[in-house]
Amino acid sequence: MPLMDTIRARRSIRSYKPDPVPQEKLDIILEAAHLAPSWKNQQCWRFIVIKDEAKRRAITTRDWTADAPVIVVGCAHPALSGGNAGQSYYMLDMGIAMEHMVLAAAEQGLGTCWIGGQFDEATVKAELGVPDDARVVALLPIGYPAEAPGPKDRKPMDEFVSHEKW
Numbered sequence: 001m002p003l004m005d006t007i008r009a010r011r012s013i014r015s016y017k018p019d020p021v022p023q024e025k026l027d028i029i030l031e032a033a034h035l036a037p038s039w040k041n042q043q044c045w046r047f048i049v050i051k052d053e054a055k056r057r058a059i060t061t062r063d064w065t066a067d068a069p070v071i072v073v074g075c076a077h078p079a080l081s082g083g084n085a086g087q088s089y090y091m092l093d094m095g096i097a098m099e100h101m102v103l104a105a106a107e108q109g110l111g112t113c114w115i116g117g118q119f120d121e122a123t124v125k126a127e128l129g130v131p132d133d134a135r136v137v138a139l140l141p142i143g144y145p146a147e148a149p150g151p152k153d154r155k156p157m158d159e160f161v162s163h164e165k166w
């Protein structure tokens with residue numbers, strides 16, 4: 001599928017079928033993260049693939065997130081990434097790699113939803129043995145969609161794009 005078609009078709013999915021994600025599709029999704037750009041190519045991330053249902057339920061605070069047959073837990077080593085003018089790039093590195101996965105999943109007919117808020121970092125760390133110096137940035141449930149939401153509203157382009165000045 002052309003990239004723009006995938007970008008236009010992607011939605012955040014909050015209801016999943018229990019059908020397993022084929023390993024070859026998961027491999028492509030993880031390859032997409034592997035190929036993401038990062039600060040000085042430091043690849044500060046660690047992606048923990050969770051299929052075990054009890055673990056899925058233990059690391060999220062919402063049932064629908066745990067209903068997805070796979071959750072990729074996106075962790076970062078902030079010290080491996082850099083920054084500029086007080087802005088830390090590890091979150092940017094993670095955002096790019098996670099979104100690579102989101103789009104690779106969408107291209108293969110799989111749903112995802114960025115989860116930035118529906119987990120407790122200390123609980124996830126304890127459950128999965130994440131070291132103290134790493135951060136849990138986001139969860140990414142992956143599975144076949146059990147819903148087909150329409151597009152969310154977006155601000156008009158002229159509200160956030162300007163030319164030659166702010």
Ligand SMILES: Cc1cc2nc3c(=O)[nH]c(=O)nc-3n(C[C@H](O)[C@H](O)[C@H](O)COP(=O)(O)O)c2cc1C
Nearest residue numbers: 010011012013014113114115116117118138151152
């Ligand atoms: C960094 C980030 C964190 C998010 N966290 C959550 C979350 O915790 N729970 C949730 O249901 N959606 C979450 N979302 C999804 C957004 O709500 C969603 O992308 C937005 O409403 C636009 O809808 P769309 O993705 O279907 O276009 C998050 C998205 C981003 C980029």
